[in-house]
Amino acid sequence: MGTVIGGDFIYEQIAQDLLQSNVLLREIHEAIEEHRKGGGVDGELRARLCSLSYLIGRLPREQGADIGLRASAEALADLLVEDLQAGSALLRNQVSASLEQMAETGKLMKIGDEYRLQTKQSSVWEGDFQERRSRLLQDGQQQIASLRSDRLKTECEGRLKEIRLADSIGSSGWDLNDQARRYVAWWRERGHRRLDARTYQTKCVTCIRGCRMPVEMIVDQWNPSQKRYRFETFCYGPKSRSSYRAGATREVPGRRGMVWEEEDWVDEDAAAHRGEDE
Numbered sequence: 001m002g003t004v005i006g007g008d009f010i011y012e013q014i015a016q017d018l019l020q021s022n023v024l025l026r027e028i029h030e031a032i033e034e035h036r037k038g039g040g041v042d043g044e045l046r047a048r049l050c051s052l053s054y055l056i057g058r059l060p061r062e063q064g065a066d067i068g069l070r071a072s073a074e075a076l077a078d079l080l081v082e083d084l085q086a087g088s089a090l091l092r093n094q095v096s097a098s099l100e101q102m103a104e105t106g107k108l109m110k111i112g113d114e115y116r117l118q119t120k121q122s123s124v125w126e127g128d129f130q131e132r133r134s135r136l137l138q139d140g141q142q143q144i145a146s147l148r149s150d151r152l153k154t155e156c157e158g159r160l161k162e163i164r165l166a167d168s169i170g171s172s173g174w175d176l177n178d179q180a181r182r183y184v185a186w187w188r189e190r191g192h193r194r195l196d197a198r199t200y201q202t203k204c205v206t207c208i209r210g211c212r213m214p215v216e217m218i219v220d221q222w223n224p225s226q227k228r229y230r231f232e233t234f235c236y237g238p239k240s241r242s243s244y245r246a247g248a249t250r251e252v253p254g255r256r257g258m259v260w261e262e263e264d265w266v267d268e269d270a271a272a273h274r275g276e277d278e
Contacts, residue, residue, distance in 0.1 A: 006082055007080065008048040028054060046098050049080075050117060057071065072113040073099050190236055191271040191272075192234040194235075194267055196246060204233075207237065209237035211233065212231055212232070213232065214229050217230070219253050228253060238276065239271060239274065249261050
């Protein structure tokens with residue numbers, strides 16, 4: 001008693017079946033066997049570590065099925081312990097050294113504390129990543145300074161344009177508040193019609209004559225302070241516009257739970273003074 005079988009024996013039992021079913025890539029299997037054939041005791045250890053990393057990588061990670069096992073140095077060493085009565089310190093040191101060596105040579109990929117097998121494709125990706133990372137660490141400060149300078153320049157130019165525009169308006173003698181009041185009065189005089197909300201979103205949102213704005217509703221005329229607010233869509237465009245859709249009539253809440261319906265004549269009256277193409 002006190003002796004167990006290493007966890008990697010499962011790989012030896014099922015490797016051929018996995019190969020035949022195309023679950024195990026042949027390049028991964030050959031990489032594992034290369035360690036076993038050419039490296040003596042150290043090569044055998046590397047092969048066992050790689051096979052265990054592959055098996056653990058095949059375990060489900062979905063919620064409810066994940067058992068939490070990861071191919072970390074500690075977990076891999078635990079699965080390779082065979083003599084429970086003897087100390088495992090030497091084995092753990094050997095495992096850590098072998099894993100680090102294979103990670104440095106690109107045989108394994110280290111992600112956090114976990115080790116994963118490298119395929120040719122992932123090896124190329126890892127090499128490119130490390131090269132870019134090294135270049136960024138070397139030239140990163142210069143690149144960051146350049147990007148910061150460009151961003152500041154763009155932002156300053158935008159702000160200066162606003163200042164120049166305001167100075168230009170100020171020097172011309174325009175009163176912006178007066179202009180705003182004139183526009184509001186013009187729109188009110190023009191009169192609006194209700195606009196279907198979906199039509200506004202699909203066809204009128206970019207039109208200067210399409211409008212979505214908050215409206216105030218006095219619920220009780222005997223108590224004007226009782227108000228409600230909601231957003232409505234309106235059209236100030238020509239009555240002949242072919243894309244115009246009024247949509248359903250709107251209901252307005254009244255006192256004591258009453259509901260008032262804004263019939264079509266409300267919109268017709270608001271725009272009655274305008275021609276079809278105005």
